[in-house]
Amino acid sequence: MKIISVNVDRYTNAQANKSDYGSEIVVVGVTSDEDITGIGFCSTSALGGSILETLITRVIAPLITDSDPRETDTLWNKMYQALPRRGGDGIMRNAIAAVDFALWDIKGKAINQPVWKLLGGSRTLVPTYANCAHHLPVDQLAERAASYVASGHKAMKIRGTRSFVTLAEATARVQAVREAIGPDVRLMVDVN
Secondary structure (H helix, E strand, O other), X not given: OOEEEEEEEEEEOOOOOOOOOOXXXXXXXXXXXXXXXXXXXXXXXXXXXXHHHHHHXXXXXXXXXXXXXXXHHHHHHXXXXXXXXXXXXXXXXXXXXXXXXXHHHHHHHHOOOOHHXXXXXXXXXXXXXXXXXXXXXXXXXXXXXXXXXXXXXXXXXXXXXXXOOOHHHHHHHHHHHHHHHOOOOEEEEEOO
């Protein structure tokens, strides 16, 4: 089996701010000569979508075309190591991940197995958390966090990034959210 094409489709939320992360989804289709297409994706801001599309179609696709898509480890290393030093960080890592998802999808489809089986199994329960990393004032953030708990979430993450808020603001956010959600809900702070 060989990869014959790599295609990218982009879907943008027209109502989102173009710089908001997650306002665009980049969907990658990797097609094999056995007519199996794997689908992968990543999210970005609308400003990053064209960069991801270019990285995938002009840098990654030529590296992996004519390779066996089932060789996921080999292809991941090939994509990562072909880049300049530190090139595998940031947006390039998102591009590699989207293609890697598609390769795993092909691998599963080729043997008629879900990817979770290829990765070693499943769980009865999967721990989740609500992403409460909203750009909201402290009081509104606490209110939003409480609403997530009211809808059943037992864990959540808020943003405390230094480039987003000061240390004092981050501390106030943690205190307000903790008070709003109570002591039994797991609280994580993303400081990037």
